Amino acid sequence: MATEIKAIPTLFGKEARRFRIMAEQEERKFDMLPKRDITQDPRYKAMRTILERSNIKF
DSSP: OOOOOOOOOOOOHHHHHHHHHHHHHHHHHHHHOOOGGGGSSSSHHHHHHHHTTTTTTO
């Protein structure tokens, strides 16, 4: 039994330009964020502790 495939919505014209501008703005904002050292994150330290205690090699 075949199932119907839904069409993927596509943006044209003014909506497409607006979407593109918004996406580029968000990308620039992300690039401007300071880079963080993940090894200083408490969740990363907890993960390392769990892996060390379980004798999993990484």
